[in-house]
Amino acid sequence: xxxxxxPLLLPALPVIVAVAAALLAPWVAPxxxxxxxxxxxxxxxxxxxxGSGARLLGTDLLGRDLLSRLIWGARISLLIALAATxxxxxxxxxxxxxxxxYRGRIDRVVTKLIDVQLAFPFVLxxxxxxxxxGASIPVLVIVLAIGSWVGHARVxxxxxxxxxxxxxxxxxxxxxADTPRILFRHLLPEILSVILILATFDVGRIIILESTLSFxxxxxxxxxxxxxxxxxxxxxxxxxxxxxxxFPGLAIMVVVLxxxxxxxxxxxxLDPRTQSRARA
Numbered sequence: 001x002x003x004x005x006x007p008l009l010l011p012a013l014p015v016i017v018a019v020a021a022a023l024l025a026p027w028v029a030p031x032x033x034x035x036x037x038x039x040x041x042x043x044x045x046x047x048x049x050x051g052s053g054a055r056l057l058g059t060d061l062l063g064r065d066l067l068s069r070l071i072w073g074a075r076i077s078l079l080i081a082l083a084a085t086x087x088x089x090x091x092x093x094x095x096x097x098x099x100x101x102y103r104g105r106i107d108r109v110v111t112k113l114i115d116v117q118l119a120f121p122f123v124l125x126x127x128x129x130x131x132x133x134g135a136s137i138p139v140l141v142i143v144l145a146i147g148s149w150v151g152h153a154r155v156x157x158x159x160x161x162x163x164x165x166x167x168x169x170x171x172x173x174x175x176x177a178d179t180p181r182i183l184f185r186h187l188l189p190e191i192l193s194v195i196l197i198l199a200t201f202d203v204g205r206i207i208i209l210e211s212t213l214s215f216x217x218x219x220x221x222x223x224x225x226x227x228x229x230x231x232x233x234x235x236x237x238x239x240x241x242x243x244x245x246x247f248p249g250l251a252i253m254v255v256v257l258x259x260x261x262x263x264x265x266x267x268x269x270l271d272p273r274t275q276s277r278a279r280a
Contacts, residue, residue, distance in 0.1 A: 012265075014258040018251075022075035029065075030056070033072040034223040036063035042241040058243045061233060066243065070251050072225040077255075080137060080220075081206040084144035089199045091145065092152025093191075097183050099153065100160025110157070114150050122147045122209070123216075130218050140219050144206050152198055159191050193270035200266055204259035211252050227252050 021028060041063040044051045051058060057066040099110040117125075126143045133139045163169060164187070172182050213219035214228025222229060227248045234244035 012258050012262045014254045015262060018074045018078060018255045018258075021071045022078045025071050025075045029068040029071045030054070031065035031068045033064060033068045033225040036060075038063050042237065042244070044241070045243055057247050058241070060230065060244050061237060061241070066230075066247055069225045069230055070227070070247060073227045073230060073248070074251065074255070076137075076220055076224060076226050077207055077210055077228075077252075080141055080144065080210050081203050083141045084148060084206050084210075085199050085202045087141065087145035088148030088202065089152050089195055092149030093156050093195050095149065096153040096156025097160055097187060100157040101164055101179070101183060101187070103161070107157070110153065114154060117146075117150050123212075126213055126218055135218060135221050137220065137224075140210065140213065143213075144209055147209065148202050148206060151202070152195065155194060155198060156191055159194060160187055163187055163190055197263060197267045197270060200263035201260060204256040204263070207252065207256055207259070 036059070040052075040055070040059050041061055043055050043059040043063075045058045046053050046056050048058075055065050055067070057070070060066055060069065095110055099107045125146065129143050129146070130139060133142075169182060169186055172186050177186075210219055211226070211228030211231065214226045215232045217232065220226035220229055230248040231245055234241070234248070238245050
């Protein structure tokens with residue numbers, strides 16, 4: 001395994017900052033993210049005329065501190081993204097393991113299920129589930145996990161179809177090893193690095209999906225801070241108060257870019273095929 005190169009890890013700094021802000025939000029946020037002051041609504045950032053040093057990034061349409069909203073929004077967005085990623089990765093990987101190992105009827109059913117979900121627009125699926133279950137953070141996590149398990153299942157299934165024919169798997173089967181032992185002692189360790197790489201990329205994608213659903217009013221509900229809901233609230237004030245939309249948008253862009261670059265670094269370090277191409 002090659003070491004992670006520092007130049008590739010430098011773009012992870014925004015992710016580190018976002019995680020630190022999320023963990024330390026109660027102590028580092030300068031004000032409450034939900035309490036506002038209408039007399040101070042739409043105040044510009046501190047470096048612009050009319051701004052205040054007490055409100056470094058300005059205020060939104062309800063007079064809430066924008067920096068505090070971004071810090072607490074990082075906590076909500078990362079919590080949802082990590083929970084949905086773990087749930088989707090676990091479910092998708094298990095389905096891929098079982099489908100690729102057993103093949104036959106189970107594999108055909110799983111393949112058709114994957115095809116059906118890929119053909120169904122995610123936003124429509126989210127609307128249907130949220131309309132039935134209601135808009136809440138647990139429901140949002142489940143919806144996002146439903147949208148992410150397919151990628152894991154497809155990739156893991158393909159890997160297991162190849163690995164199940166390897167000599168060490170055939171030997172374990174000949175020695176009487178039961179199926180759970182083969183799946184979790186022999187096959188799973190071989191694909192853990194791939195699961196980690198897929199999950200890393202999923203975090204960035206799910207942050208965007210969560211922000212999209214919150215922007216549409218289907219995700220995190222007011223007054224809970226969320227980058228997507230902050231963008232929705234700022235949509236009518238883009239010209240009058242550009243900072244209310246620019247800073248949440250930048251937060252999403254920078255964090256997602258950092259997560260994807262971390263995923264690239266992990267893939268370069270952990271994927272044997274990438275290492276082979278690099279040596280060639």
